[in-house]
Amino acid sequence: MPYEDLYRAHALTGSLFQTVPIRKAAFLIALDNDVRDQSEIDADLPNNGDFAHWWMASELEPSGKLKASRDKFERALLKSVETGRLSAAIVARNIDDEIDPIYTIVPINDIRDWCLERDVDTGDWIAHHEETEIEFSDAIIDEIATHYSPGTAALGTYDAAALETYRSSDESERADQYRRLLQEVQKLRSETSQGIKAEPDGPINTREKNSLLTVIGALITALSDRLPEGYKRAQAVASLTDRIGASLSVNTVDKILKQIDAAVDRRRGANR
Known part of the structure; x- marks a missing residue:
């Protein structure tokens, strides 16, 4: 870059x-x-x-x-x-x-x-x-604050015993313990990568986006008698997102509603 x-x-x-x-x-x-x-x-x-x-x-x-x-x-x-x-x-x-x-x-x-x-x-x-x-x-x-904050979790019984064993060992024994620990970590990583194969979602394309906006526009039209006009419509829809625990700002909703109107107009024009 x-x-x-x-x-x-x-x-x-x-x-x-x-x-x-x-x-x-x-x-x-x-x-x-x-x-x-x-x-x-x-x-x-x-x-x-x-x-x-x-x-x-x-x-x-x-x-x-x-x-x-x-x-x-x-x-x-x-x-x-x-x-x-x-x-x-x-x-x-x-x-x-x-x-x-x-x-x-x-x-x-x-x-x-x-x-x-x-x-x-x-x-x-x-x-x-x-x-x-x-x-x-x-x-x-x-993320930065969490990374640098001191850990507050207490050591479990097994962890405390392993730490005490490490402290009481001489230098050569500590090196062996460290190598065994690395081998266990590598084994766990290998098992995790083999067991989980995530399939990332592909980006939504223009056609899918316009179809989605059209569907949402149809739903909003069905509720038109319950929604006000203009910017107050965005405020009303934003309050609905609060109720389902997925809050969006009024400005964001207003922008989406404008995109919906434009997508519906384009679809109507294409169907004529």
């Missing part, structure tokens, strides 16, 4: 948490400020809207007005970083000393402040990225 050493150095300080690459930030801002009909926006999205790292690959570039808007915000963000008006967590430059918009990353809060100062709206797209980053950083922080 380009700039791998640069990223590793900053990862040790925690400065990568809750950040966003400049190119992705520009695209999210462009989406949040695109007031066109959703069908027009979908036409400019790469890979039929089924994207994961669309701001990273040239073959997954957006098109039309969406690309023009993305490029405009990207140029403005780069200028702000260059002049020091926008602080970057990592500044990546090429050999000509030009800032790389893909690998230069900025704290999300600084992006929000940058937009606020320039009267540029931020909405669901920025919020969704922010939620994802917070979930990721919280998980990593929990």
